[in-house]
Structures are given as structure tokens and as C-alpha cells.
Amino acid sequence: MMAPSPRRKIRVLIxxxxxxxxxxxxxxxxxGLLDAGMEVIYTGxxxxxxxxxxxxxxxxxxxxxxxxxxxxxxxxxxKLRKLLDEGGANDIRxxxxxxxxxEDIPELRANGVAQVFLSGTSIAEIVDFLIRETAHA
Amino acid sequence: xxxxxxxxxxxxxTASETSxxxxxxxxxxxxxxFDPARPGGPERKKFATDVGIAVDPLYTPAHLDRIGFDYLRxxxxxxxxxxxxxDRPGMNRTEPFVVSAYSGFGDAQACNRRFRKLIEIGTxxxxxALDLPTQCGYDSDHEMATAEVGNVGVAIDTLADxxxxxxxxxxxxxxxxxxxxxxxxxxxxALYAALGEKxxxxxxxxxxxxxxxxxxxxxxxxxxxxxxxxxxxxxADAVAWCVEHAPNWxxxxxxxxHINAGGAGSSMGTAIALANAxxxxxxxxxxxxxxxxxxPLLHMFPDERHDFFISIAxxxxxxxxxxxxxxxxxxxxxxEAMACRTTVYxxxxxALAEPLNNIPRTAFGxxxxxxxxASYVYLAGYxxxxxxxxxxxxxxxxxxxxxxxxxxxxxxxxxxxxxSYYVETLTSQVESQILDGMAxxxxxGGALAVIGNGFGRRVMSEGAVRRQRAIDSGERPWxxxxxxPQKPDVxxxxxxxxxxxxxxxxxxLAQVKAGRDQARVQAALAEVDRASAEDRNVVPSVLDAVRxxxxxxxxxxxxxxxxxxxxxxxxx
Numbered sequence: 001m002m003a004p005s006p007r008r009k010i011r012v013l014i015x016x017x018x019x020x021x022x023x024x025x026x027x028x029x030x031x032g033l034l035d036a037g038m039e040v041i042y043t044g045x046x047x048x049x050x051x052x053x054x055x056x057x058x059x060x061x062x063x064x065x066x067x068x069x070x071x072x073x074x075x076x077x078x079k080l081r082k083l084l085d086e087g088g089a090n091d092i093r094x095x096x097x098x099x100x101x102x103e104d105i106p107e108l109r110a111n112g113v114a115q116v117f118l119s120g121t122s123i124a125e126i127v128d129f130l131i132r133e134t135a136h137a
Numbered sequence: 138x139x140x141x142x143x144x145x146x147x148x149x150x151t152a153s154e155t156s157x158x159x160x161x162x163x164x165x166x167x168x169x170x171f172d173p174a175r176p177g178g179p180e181r182k183k184f185a186t187d188v189g190i191a192v193d194p195l196y197t198p199a200h201l202d203r204i205g206f207d208y209l210r211x212x213x214x215x216x217x218x219x220x221x222x223x224d225r226p227g228m229n230r231t232e233p234f235v236v237s238a239y240s241g242f243g244d245a246q247a248c249n250r251r252f253r254k255l256i257e258i259g260t261x262x263x264x265x266a267l268d269l270p271t272q273c274g275y276d277s278d279h280e281m282a283t284a285e286v287g288n289v290g291v292a293i294d295t296l297a298d299x300x301x302x303x304x305x306x307x308x309x310x311x312x313x314x315x316x317x318x319x320x321x322x323x324x325x326x327a328l329y330a331a332l333g334e335k336x337x338x339x340x341x342x343x344x345x346x347x348x349x350x351x352x353x354x355x356x357x358x359x360x361x362x363x364x365x366x367x368x369x370x371x372x373a374d375a376v377a378w379c380v381e382h383a384p385n386w387x388x389x390x391x392x393x394x395h396i397n398a399g400g401a402g403s404s405m406g407t408a409i410a411l412a413n414a415x416x417x418x419x420x421x422x423x424x425x426x427x428x429x430x431x432x433p434l435l436h437m438f439p440d441e442r443h444d445f446f447i448s449i450a451x452x453x454x455x456x457x458x459x460x461x462x463x464x465x466x467x468x469x470x471x472x473e474a475m476a477c478r479t480t481v482y483x484x485x486x487x488a489l490a491e492p493l494n495n496i497p498r499t500a501f502g503x504x505x506x507x508x509x510x511a512s513y514v515y516l517a518g519y520x521x522x523x524x525x526x527x528x529x530x531x532x533x534x535x536x537x538x539x540x541x542x543x544x545x546x547x548x549x550x551x552x553x554x555x556x557s558y559y560v561e562t563l564t565s566q567v568e569s570q571i572l573d574g575m576a577x578x579x580x581x582g583g584a585l586a587v588i589g590n591g592f593g594r595r596v597m598s599e600g601a602v603r604r605q606r607a608i609d610s611g612e613r614p615w616x617x618x619x620x621x622p623q624k625p626d627v628x629x630x631x632x633x634x635x636x637x638x639x640x641x642x643x644x645x646l647a648q649v650k651a652g653r654d655q656a657r658v659q660a661a662l663a664e665v666d667r668a669s670a671e672d673r674n675v676v677p678s679v680l681d682a683v684r685x686x687x688x689x690x691x692x693x694x695x696x697x698x699x700x701x702x703x704x705x706x707x708x709x
Contacts, residue, residue, distance in 0.1 A: 014709070018269075018281075018283075018284065018285060019269035019270060019272075019273050019275075019281060019282075019285050019360075020269065020359070021269075021354070021358055021359015021360050021361075022358075022359060023359060024398075024399050024400060024597070024601045026709070027597075027598055027601060027709040028598075028601045028602055028605045030709040031598065031602050031709060032602075032605070040709075041707070042707050042708070042709040043707060044704075044705040044706055044707040045359050045705040046273075046281075046359075046705060048280075048281075070269060070285060070288055070289055071288045071289070071524065071633065071634055072283075072284035072285055072288065072634075074284075075283065075284035076284060099489075099522070099523055099524070099627055100627055101523075101627045101628065101629050101633075102626060102627060102628065102629055103629040118489055118625040118626070118627060119489055119522065119625060120488060120489050120490065120618055120625040121625065122609050123605065123609060124609065
């Protein structure tokens with residue numbers, strides 16, 4: 001019999017920030033990550049960046065997956081990164097999913113967003129990325 | 138010479154004898170000709186629709202026998218009960234479907250220029266896209282509005298913005314004007330009523346169309362503000378006010394659109410939407426209004442994006458179910474109450490990669506609605522998956538509608554697919570699915586209950602996951618996504634929020650708030666609160682508040698304090 005794995009599961013907070021109410025993508029990704037064996041928490045709609053940062057720190061997650069479709073990404077994502085860093089949680093990393101113009105992606109990367117998955121990305125690609133990039137996985 | 142001699146005439150076989158022969162002949166064809174022609178047996182894929190109805194290789198009169206097809210009972214004639222073939226007698230021969238645009242961005246000043254351009258190229262109806270702060274009841278200067286002002290629609294804070302938005306566009310110069318405003322129905326109704334007053338145009342001379350369907354927001358669209366019960370009551374207030382003051386308006390459009398797109402599928406989506414419609418109707422009947430007063434003011438917004446023929450079947454089945462429900466369940470007497478008017482928004486399986494391919498996709502999606510007999514037609518911009526349509530994509534969307542309306546003869550005859558073995562079979566199957574869905578919603582407690590008890594959310598999530606798996610596995614073909622896949626791309630030319638428009642909006646709001654008669658505003662807001670507390674129709678008080686330049690956020694804040702806020706679910 002195998003010894004129980006000492007490694008903890010990857011913990012992910014799926015978040016909606018701002019007023020954008022389209023959360024089908026967020027929920028489908030949440031289900032997909034759960035099916036892939038990760039621990040997943042969903043914030044529900046219409047959270048402020050402060051709410052999301054607080055929840056991520058309290059829940060001690062490895063990743064925050066922010067779903068964003070309303071075009072407010074350049075404001076909200078760097079703000080979330082700043083709040084996490086100020087809260088001593090620079091180990092919590094951010095990925096974003098949704099609609100982000102190509103030219104904004106380098107700017108988001110430079111502001112602490114690890115990866116941007118555009119709508120249409122397969123669940124498998126997201127799962128592979130998170131497993132590959134999580135230190136303890 | 139009598140070439141088109143009907144079967145059964147002159148002592149020939151009756152219709153049902155003919156189709157019995159055809160059933161036998163179909164089985165023979167399948168065994169002797171079709172099956173042997175399939176090398177190795179299986180067909181190249183499973184032929185199933187998004188709603189789960191399997192598609193046969195061939196449809197014959199035997200299928201009509203199986204569904205017990207009865208022309209006079211099931212179809213009848215356009216403009217007559219049960220309205221399967223059309224809600225209007227002459228359909229597109231006498232009144233072409235209304236070419237419509239859903240548009241809005243930035244502030245009223247920038248948006249007004251776009252509207253004038255849309256009208257110049259032939260738009261007959263404009264539904265104003267509002268930005269998220271407005272839809273969610275926050276003024277542009279609220280903290281929650283950060284980075285959202287003017288992004289997915291135009292910012293409307295007060296009547297001053299409406300005046301500017303429609304400057305040079307008289308309310309009666311279009312067939313209909315309106316907006317969604319699902320969670321702020323009485324306020325947007327009041328804004329359009331006050332706009333007419335400002336322009337000196339009586340309410341009888343123009344037509345306002347609102348979506349004003351808050352119940353679907355909770356499970357599908359996400360702009361909900363209050364708990365569902367008071368939200369539905371406020372939406373019904375808008376309809377009741379119109380019955381008395383503007384019976385020519387259409388103040389409620391009950392939506393399948395977002396429920397289907399969010400995962401429910403078009404049949405279950407239609408079932409949930411009809412349950413929502415019933416909830417609003419029953420609130421209105423409980424006030425002493427009659428079904429013949431209320432039903433003609435309601436529209437339905439059907440939706441099917443995956444399967445062309447299901448889309449046609451859905452519109453036909455919806456009209457039949459609506460007619461029977463109005464007549465049999467509610468005892469409607471007038472044809473106007475039984476004829477289901479439909480607003481549609483043409484989509485396809487739009488993709489981020491190679492967005493120009495979305496032009497044929499949305500055209501086919503829209504064509505299905507037109508063949509299904511839609512009354513008011515919108516068409517998504519090819520870049521809509523990315524952002525608010527730009528001027529070019531808005532123009533293409535409009536031209537596509539005009540081409541469908543006038544070229545190719547698509548709408549030269551009414552209900553051109555009526556009688557098709559395939560379409561009649563699908564119409565009957567879709568009708569059964571919708572009725573079954575309505576029974577499920579009923580068993581789960583009805584429209585309000587399914588929001589809170591997890592039924593609605595489960596239907597949506599399971600459907601969304603099922604669709605994602607069908608795409609990931611390739612079972613649902615999608616060109617450039619799972620066939621000839623291309624990297625998804627969001628072009629840099631996608632519409633971006635305009636910082637200057639936000640500045641202008643904030644300046645205008647500050648100016649309006651400083652320049653209005655504060656005592657009048659406070660008195661009007663106090664009356665909104667009293668009407669809300671006493672369960673009266675809020676529209677008269679909201680109209681007074683809007684006339685006094687009270688803001689959307691100020692009015693909604695009264696309701697937030699009085700009714701509380703809805704707490705979104707964290708289930709997925």
C-alpha cells in the first residue's frame with residue numbers, strides 16, 4: 001500500500017471582481033479544476049478586489065483565478081496583486097481568464113498576473129499549467 | 138389535368154393509409170439501401186442536437202404519423218389560434234420584421250453620434266445598451282463603478298443623460314426605443330416616459346420596449362440587485378403602469394436568451410422563461426387586471442444558438458404553447474393576448490479566433506429566427522464576444538438583417554418550413570421538452586423557488602459543463618476551435634473604455650446634482666420610499682423623482698435599504 005501523499009492538493013480561489021455578471025466560464029473552470037483533483041472555492045459574483053484578496057489569504061490558496069469579461073482588467077488585476085502583496089501573500093499567484101486584448105497581456109504579466117487564458121481555452125490546458133507551476137504539486 | 142390530386146380524392150388511399158405504406162417503405166429503404174451504403178456500419182458522428190433530440194437520417198410522412206400530426210389543431214393559420222405559423226396574419230409580406238440594434242457605450246454625448254449613424258443606415262429600433270453600474274443601480278461616481286463607466290454600454294445617471302442621448306432623435310422617429318434595465322425596470326420606464334415629455338411627444342405616439350425581466354438575472358445574467366420577490370413586484374409595477382397609461386408600449390420581454398446561453402439549453406431555458414412569465418402574469422392578475430389587458434404587453438425572447446432547425450422549431454412551439462396557456466390556463470379571449478410576439482438576437486457559435494467567421498455564423502442563426510417567424514430581430518456584432526460592437530461590426534450586423542429581409546426571398550411566403558416532415562417533428566418534440574421542463578419547474582416550486590433552492594443553478598451548471606465537454610471532446614464540431622483549431626485572439630482594436638467619456642460623465646453628474654432643486658428631489662425620493670413601503674405601484678413616484686433629476690443610484694438605494702440586497706451564491 002502506498003503511503004499517504006505528504007503533498008497537499010492545489011487550492012484555487014475562482015473569483016469574479018467588479019460588476020460583470022457572466023460567470024458561466026468561471027463556474028465551468030471551477031468544476032473542471034475540482035474534477036482534476038484540486039480544492040476549489042468560488043467567490044460568487046460582484047466582489048471587490050479587497051473581498052477577493054481577503055478570501056484568498058484566509059483560505060490560504062495557491063492560486064486565484066479571476067474571470068473577467070467587462071474590460072476592467074487593467075485596473076482590477078494589478079490592484080488585486082498589490083493588495084495581496086501588501087497583505088504578505090506574495091506567494092499567492094494570479095491567473096486570469098476571459099476577454100483580454102493581446103496588447104494588454106504583457107502589461108498584466110508585468111503586474112503580477114502569471115498567465116491569461118482567453119475564452120475558448122480547454123480545461124486541460126489550464127489544469128496542466130496550474131500543476132506545472134505549483135511548487136508543491 | 139389534375140396533377141396535384143390530393144391523396145384520398147377520387148377513391149384513392151386516405152392520408153393515414155398512405156403514411157402506413159410510407160412507414161413500411163422507409164424501413165425497407167433503411168435496411169436495403171441506406172444501411173448497406175455505410176462502409177463498416179457506423180455513421181461518421183453522432184447526430185444529436187444541443188437539446189438532446191437525436192436527428193434521424195431521413196424524415197418521412199411516417200414521422201408525422203408518429204407525432205399524431207393534425208394540421209388544423211397543431212398549426213392552423215398565421216394570426217389565428219394556436220399561432221404556430223405566425224403571430225401576425227401577413228407576417229413579413231405586410232409588416233417586415235423590425236430591423237433593430239442593441240447599442241451603447243461611453244457617455245450620452247459619444248453614444249448619440251453612434252445612434253444617428255445607425256438610424257442613417259436603416260435601423261428601425263434602438264435598444265440602449267447600459268453600462269454595468271447603471272444596470273446594477275450604481276451612479277457613475279460610486280466606488281463599485283470604478284473602471285466600469287461606459288464600458289459595456291452607455292452610462293445613464295439622470296434624465297439629463299437621456300436628453301443628451303436622444304438629442305435630435307425624436308422618440309417617435311423610430312418604431313420602438315428602449316433598453317434592458319432588468320433590475321431597474323420602473324426607473325428606465327420613467328426615464329423613457331420623461332424623455333417623451335421633454336421632447337413634447339405624447340406617450341401614445343411612441344413605443345417603448347423594455348426587457349424588465351429580473352427573474353432570469355439571478356440564475357443567468359447577473360445584474361440582480363434586490364431579493365427576487367420585491368424585484369419581480371417592481372417589474373410588474375412597470376407593466377401595470379403601462380396598462381393604464383401607455384398600453385401601446387411593451388414594457389416586459391421575458392428572456393430565454395441568457396438562460397439558454399448559460400447552460401440550460403433552449404428547451405429547458407424556454408420552460409424556465411415561461412415559468413418566469415407566469416409569475417409576473419399572476420402578480421398582475423392579483424392586482425385585478427385581466428389577462429387580455431396584460432398579455433399583449435408582454436414579449437418573449439427565445440434563443441437557440443447551436444442547431445438551426447431546433448431554433449425554428451423552438452419559435453413555432455413557443456407560440457403554440459403561449460397561445461394554449463393564455464387561452465386554457467388564463468382564459469384569454471382576445472387574439473392579441475394569445476399571439477406571442479418574439480424578440481430575437483441572432484447569434485451562432487461565435488469564436489474568438491478569426492472573428493470575421495462570426496458573420497456567417499450570426500447570419501445563419503438570424504435566418505433561423507426569421508424562418509421561425511420572429512417579429513423583432515437583432516443581430517450580434519461579429520466582434521461581440523470581445524466587446525461592444527464597433528461602428529463597422531454594427532453596420533455589418535444591420536446590413537445582414539436587411540439582406541435577410543429583402544434578398545433571396547427568405548420571407549416571401551409565411552412559415553416556409555411549415556409541413557416539413559423534419560420541422561414539424563422537431564416542433565412537436567421541442568414542445569414536449571418545454572412542457573416537460575415547465576412541469577419540472579412547477580414540481581421544484583415555481584419561478585421564485587428555483588432561484589433559491591439550487592434547481593436553476595444546477596440546470597445551468599450541468600448544461601455548461603456538458604457543453605464544454607462536448608467541445609473539448611470534439612463531439613460538438615466548432616470550426617477554428619476543435620476543427621482546424623486556431624489560437625484564440627482578442628485584437629488590440631477591441632473597443633476600449635474611453636477615459637474622456639468617463640470624465641465627461643462624472644462632470645455632468647456633479648453638475649446635475651449641484652444644479653437641481655434639492656428639496657424637490659428629497660420630497661420625491663421620500664415618496665418613492667413611501668410607495669415602496671405601502672406596496673403601491675412605485676412608477677408614479679419614480680417618474681416624479683426622475684423628472685426632478687434624482688439619479689438611478691439614489692432611487693435604487695431606497696430599495697436596497699427597504700428590501701435588502703441579494704447575496705449571490707458561491708455554488709458552482
